[in-house]
Amino acid sequence: MFMPLPDDLDPTGLLAEQKGGDNSPPLSVSELSGALKRTVEAAFGLVRVRGEISGWKRHASGHCYFTLKDEAACIDSVIWKGQAAGLAFRPEDGAEVIATGKLTTYPGRSKYQIVVSRMELAGEGALMALLDKRRRALAAEGLFDESKKRKLPYLPRVIGVVTSPTGAVIRDILHRLEDRCPTHVIVWPVPVQGEGAAAKVAQAIRGFASFEPRPDLIIVARGGGSIEDLWAFNEEEVVRAVATSPIPLISAVGHETDTTLVDFAADRRAPTPTAAAEMAVPVRSELAAWLSELGHRQSACATRNTSRAAERLEQIVGRWPEAANLFAPFAQRVDDASDRLPRALLQRTAHARADLAAVAPRLQSRLLAERVARGQEKLAALWRLAELAHPERPLQRGFVRVTDRAGKTLVHAADARAAVAVDLHFADGRVAAHIGDGAGPVPFRPARRVERKGTSSYPPGQPGLFDSEE
CATH class of the missing domain: 2.40.50.140 (Nucleic acid-binding proteins)
Known part of the structure; x- marks a missing residue:
């Protein structure tokens, strides 16, 4: 409803005016x-x-x-x-x-x-609606897929338990494990309901992955209760920790009729914490009986195989011929060969004598002498050729052979300059020399003469092919 302005208030005024007796001064925005x-x-x-x-x-x-x-x-x-x-x-x-x-x-x-x-x-209906909505959202992500479920280890050496350190749950689990098959148990204490419970449960599940000794199996457990009491195990943080755990995990939350989202994400769901302990390990006595039965079956199999092998061997041996009959043909062949051996030797000797008699006329001393003479002539010719090729032979005609102090022959001027101290070999001896810029004489160092061992094959008084004529 539109209210008219007071008579003393001019709507067209440019400046605000305060009249006397005005008890409603203007308020600031902050004051209002x-x-x-x-x-x-x-x-x-x-x-x-x-x-x-x-x-x-x-x-x-x-x-x-x-x-x-x-x-x-x-x-x-x-x-x-x-x-x-x-x-x-x-x-x-x-x-x-x-x-x-x-x-x-x-x-x-x-x-x-x-x-x-x-x-x-707002009531249990709202809680169930929220739970169903969250379940459908997580299922759509594939966190509950059966293809991701892993087999539990048959006989875990270490079991990690995420639960409250007080109460009947942990006692039931430990007691059941002790009865069935004692194993090493690590308890990660957490609150299982109330403020901060979900975060601590998720932290424990993730923490076991890097714990030493690392568990082979994890059990997440708590007793029964209302949906409000179990709500921590419906929180998304806990469900994701269970779904991504690198260690196989059993969910044992509540009683058999209780269901939480953790049950869908776990590798196995146990109806009670005690049932989770039964899933985790086999019965030790049953395992021992089974191993004993396997041992008996193995022994029976081995004995049966040995017995059957002995029977087969006996049957095969019964079909073998007598040893005398088996080796008789070979003995007969040996006897036959021993009878023929003397005759064969006499026959072979007669043939050799005939061959010798046939070639004897051609074995004359004159022919042997002629072959020896020809061989001596060839040897003398080769000797003369070797004498002409002797490295000291040119020295007789005025040539000089230059070597370094180690005896290596130098054929290039560069090698002589590099050696500096050299030896000059003449036909009648050796002279030490120095290659350089006119420095003083280099003292003569006699070269070491290598003596040949053994008896020389040269005639007496005749130098060897490579002997020096000094």
């Missing part, structure tokens, strides 16, 4: 916002609101912002960091909740909001 804030907070102290969560967002500061809505209206909401950490469940869009808090305004945006101090799911 503060007044509205105080009015709203005074009128609505502690309120409880039921609605559906929409636009849930956790800020980097830890504060959470969202909207509560129903079919006709919505209201902005905020949960400060301290209260958000104490929530018993993880809020998400679509969850119907009852929020308890204080109504206030936010002057920075000219809006009102509720500061939530406590938030609960």
